[in-house]
Amino acid sequence: MDINQHFIAIVPAAGVGKRMQANCPKQYLHINKQTILYHTVTKLLSHPLITKVIIALGENDQYFSTSGLANHKDIIRVNGGAERVDSVLSGLKVVDSHINPWVLVHDAARPCVSLEDIDKLISQCLDTNCGGILASPVRDTMKRGTFLQDGLSRIDNTVEREQLWHALTPQLYKTDELTFAIEQALSKALKITDEASAIEFAKLPSLLVLGSSENIKITNPDDLALAEFYLNKQLVK
Numbered sequence: 557m558d559i560n561q562h563f564i565a566i567v568p569a570a571g572v573g574k575r576m577q578a579n580c581p582k583q584y585l586h587i588n589k590q591t592i593l594y595h596t597v598t599k600l601l602s603h604p605l606i607t608k609v610i611i612a613l614g615e616n617d618q619y620f621s622t623s624g625l626a627n628h629k630d631i632i633r634v635n636g637g638a639e640r641v642d643s644v645l646s647g648l649k650v651v652d653s654h655i656n657p658w659v660l661v662h663d664a665a666r667p668c669v670s671l672e673d674i675d676k677l678i679s680q681c682l683d684t685n686c687g688g689i690l691a692s693p694v695r696d697t698m699k700r701g702t703f704l705q706d707g708l709s710r711i712d713n714t715v716e717r718e719q720l721w722h723a724l725t726p727q728l729y730k731t732d733e734l735t736f737a738i739e740q741a742l743s744k745a746l747k748i749t750d751e752a753s754a755i756e757f758a759k760l761p762s763l764l765v766l767g768s769s770e771n772i773k774i775t776n777p778d779d780l781a782l783a784e785f786y787l788n789k790q791l792v793k
């Protein structure tokens with residue numbers, strides 16, 4: 557990978573982690589005595605091509621100041637927004653596309669991403685001059701369902717899983733294209749849950765770059781132990 561440029565990573569970290577049912581936002585839960593946010597941000601900054609991280613924080617965030625990241629010279633803080641997409645857009649507003657024509661976006665809740673997968677994403681996107689995302693193919697039979705009463709659900713149909721992928725992060729796009737795509741999608745009140753969906757609405761292409769299924773998003777309580785296992789597995793490599 558003959559890359560002679562450096563990258564900024566935007567880390568949306570302004571969520572409250574409702575599904576985690578914890579006593580603090582999930583990005584501030586600890587694994588091996590460090591916060592998940594600390595693991596994620598230091599992982600990104602350990603990549604030789606990532607030189608700055610822009611972290612979008614909640615307006616009332618009371619944890620960041622003691623996270624071990626507060627005075628890091630390569631971290632820029634911005635205010636997050638009501639939705640993840642708003643937090644990402646806040647980060648994009650402080651990126652100079654002349655200096656950083658490409659930008660990575662990576663969830664604070666994904667500390668298990670590997671440097672090798674980040675290399676693959678950067679390499680494939682820059683070699684093809686096309687934005688893209690890390691993704692992992694679906695392995696199970698997939699069903700579409702309908703909620704019934706009393707918390708029950710029923711199967712409506714089986715969803716074809718050929719070329720069905722889990723969208724992961726980082727997602728890597730040209731700064732100007734991503735900013736335009738997100739602003740356009742928001743102006744049309746379109747539902748944007750990742751950068752790729754805004755790019756799709758803008759009818760721009762995206763690569764699917766095969767990434768490890770160990771790059772989980774810590775979302776529900778049982779994800780924490782799994783993330784700890786994967787992080788510790790990386791330590792012994």
Ligand SMILES: Nc1ccn([C@@H]2O[C@H](COP(=O)(O)OP(=O)(O)OP(=O)(O)O)[C@@H](O)[C@H]2O)c(=O)n1
Pocket residue numbers: 567568569570571572573574575576582583612636637638639640641643644663664665666773774775
């Ligand atoms: N308004 C928001 C909502 C989410 N995020 C971030 O986007 C990432 C992925 O979102 P998700 O896993 O949904 O996190 P939460 O929104 O915190 O989780 P929940 O939906 O369970 O509340 C997280 O790192 C989260 O902090 C953000 O920056 N701003």
Ligand SMILES: C[C@](O)(CO)[C@H](O)COP(=O)(O)O
Pocket residue numbers: 640663722723724725749750751773
């Ligand atoms: C961006 C993302 O990680 C792609 O899978 C995911 O959409 C973010 O989580 P959310 O629950 O959709 O906010």
